[in-house]
Amino acid sequence: MKHDMSAMADPLDLTHRRAPENLGDRLAFGMCKSLRFIADKFFAKRYGHRAIVLETVAAIPGMVGGMLTHLKALRVLGRDRGWIKTLLDEAENERMHLMTFLAVAQPSLLERFVILLAQGVFFNAFFLVYVFWPRVAHRFVGYIEEEAVYSYTQYLAEIDAGRIENVAAPKIAIDYWNLSADARLRDVVIVVREDEAGHRDVNHGFADALARGERSVEPIRDPARD
Amino acid sequence: MKHDMSAMADPLDLTHRRAPENLGDRLAFGMCKSLRFIADKFFAKRYGHRAIVLETVAAIPGMVGGMLTHLKALRVLGRDRGWIKTLLDEAENERMHLMTFLAVAQPSLLERFVILLAQGVFFNAFFLVYVFWPRVAHRFVGYIEEEAVYSYTQYLAEIDAGRIENVAAPKIAIDYWNLSADARLRDVVIVVREDEAGHRDVNHGFADALARGERSVEPIRDPARD
Secondary structure (H helix, E strand, O other): OOOOOOOOOOOOOOOOOOOOOOHHHHHHHHHHHHHHHHHHHHHOOOHHHHHHHHHHHHHHHHHHHHHHHHHHHHHHOEEEOOHHHHHHHHHHHHHHHHHHHHOOOOOOHHHHHHHHHHHHHHHHHHHHHHHHOHHHHHHHHHHHHHHHHHHHHHHHHHHHOOOOOOOEOOHHHHHHHOOOOOOEHHHHHHHHHHHHHHHHHHHHHHHHHHHOOOOOEEEOOOOOOO | OOOOOOOOOOOOOOOOOOOOOOHHHHHHHHHHHHHHHHHHHHHOOOHHHHHHHHHHHHHHHHHHHHHHHHHHHHHOOEEEOOHHHHHHHHHHHHHHHHHHHHOOOOOOHHHHHHHHHHHHHHHHHHHHHHHHOHHHHHHHHHHHHHHHHHHHHHHHHHHHOOOOOOOEOOHHHHHHHOOOOOOEHHHHHHHHHHHHHHHHHHHHHHHHHHHOOOOOEEEOOOOOOO
16 A cells, blocks of 8 residues: 555544543543643653654553453453454554654653653553553543644644754655655654544544443353353 | 365474473473463363363463563664564464364353463463563463473364364354365364464574573664664
């Protein structure tokens, strides 16, 4: 699949924002906005560095959700409905974003320390939220991805204004997204933003499914007893 | 890929047994043999039930190893060398074994309880071993898979002796391994055993790589500093 940037006039609704509908949603929304506030203070307009640090965190929820759903499928002897693969793929995709932006910028020593600290705190916090309130966890990721779409849109604006240099796309990004050989940073940010919009919709969708009472894993019933 | 059973005269060395070479290996070997002893007492020759309970456990190490390697790649800002995908694929493959054998036999209430208990204990124990001694963890899985190959060979012998009915292969197995439409349980056990032999070699190989001082994740160096 070749991405043709010129023909691609935002096929996804990149401005989509979901309003919180209940207590769980508002909790998720509050957590998300608090993290955004901290990130804004810490990074300001250093979008390249912001991307590196935040992608080390963004790659955690999919792995936690995928692992917990896998363990649940083993425990209750049931089939997941494609959730495990979807979530693990999300984690891998976010890790590829990280590898990509590492080829563009190098984190400072302070940022490396923040990465360690953030992983230690966020992995455990998200794990607990997912164990007890998976719906809130997926809603939280949905909101976080809305913010990611917003931040990458700002990143694009900085590139377009010439305040961030539109360097050549790193090879790893050209290979991963199958970009043209002369692709630039701008093209990379566009496909990354598209990925985040996809994760946003998937996670809001999973939260909606759980809110409707659907289950991520359906136990396989004994055919003899049916 | 179609599996042609008649032409497939054990392309893998299914009898391969690795001798422990050092203290870590002996520790892994001892843990493995202790678990085998317990499983032999509990299941005796009920191979269908044995497969169900043990596959709920066998699907854990790949997920733990994949997750911890993923977190390490995010933390140290490095590239894994395909380890994450290999380990997560192993976990998915073992879960498919479980789904397959669930279509053949149904666990008893006691077995369901053992599954819950085993997951609670084994997940945490394996997690800790992997965090502190990943080499021992992979060696342990290598030995466990040697036992799995042995057990599935015994399962085959019981089928061939007519003591276990060679029922039709479940649809999920025919789809997953692309077996012929008239495949039987025997064909399924053969491909499952082949999978386990593959995991055995991969995990012994990872243990060997770590013993040689190789790393699962190589930090990406700053190209400007190289």
